[in-house]
Amino acid sequence: MALRTILTEGEPSLNKVSRKVEKFDARLHELLDDMHETLAQAEGVGLAAPQVGVLRRAVLVDNGETVLELINPEILEQDGEQDGLEGCLSIPGQYGLVKRPMHVKVRAQDRDGNWYETEGEGLTARCFCHEIEHLDGILYRSRAYRMLTPEELEELRQSEEEEEEEQA
Ligand code: NI
Numbered sequence: 001m002a003l004r005t006i007l008t009e010g011e012p013s014l015n016k017v018s019r020k021v022e023k024f025d026a027r028l029h030e031l032l033d034d035m036h037e038t039l040a041q042a043e044g045v046g047l048a049a050p051q052v053g054v055l056r057r058a059v060l061v062d063n064g065e066t067v068l069e070l071i072n073p074e075i076l077e078q079d080g081e082q083d084g085l086e087g088c089l090s091i092p093g094q095y096g097l098v099k100r101p102m103h104v105k106v107r108a109q110d111r112d113g114n115w116y117e118t119e120g121e122g123l124t125a126r127c128f129c130h131e132i133e134h135l136d137g138i139l140y141r142s143r144a145y146r147m148l149t150p151e152e153l154e155e156l157r158q159s160e161e162e163e164e165e166e167q168a
Pocket of ligand 1: 130
């Protein structure tokens with residue numbers, strides 16, 4: 001396994017539509033293994049292949065129990081609404097407010113090509129939407145109705161530090 005470089009906003013790959021995965025081979029497995037390592041190191045909740053410069057429809061989503069591998073994912077159902085903060089490893093240090101469905105059902109293939117279905121609520125539902133949009137070259141900035149100001153970011157940073165102190 002190896003760490004891959006996470007591309008940041010401005011890199012043209014992030015705005016391109018990724019192609020379907022057709023070969024469920026060792027090369028795909030290596031990509032997924034590298035993405036797991038890269039996501040863990042970055043302490044993120046999701047990562048899409050185009051974020052590491054590979055224009056293929058493959059994403060990882062940490063649903064709180066496990067890190068799901070979703071190949072060629074499609075949203076089957078979505079309902080409800082949530083309005084909240086969203087960030088992206090490709091837009092470091094920033095957050096925006098984005099409305100997303102509260103519940104999302106997804107169909108995807110695993111690393112061997114088997115189709116399966118999974119669902120998520122709250123943050124996981126948000127993450128499914130966010131990662132799948134990466135495959136169509138969409139960054140959440142274009143979905144956000146507002147990005148946080150530097151002052152709000154500072155407040156957020158301070159409240160996170162206080163939380164960490166409380167937990168310690
Ligand atoms: Ni992202």
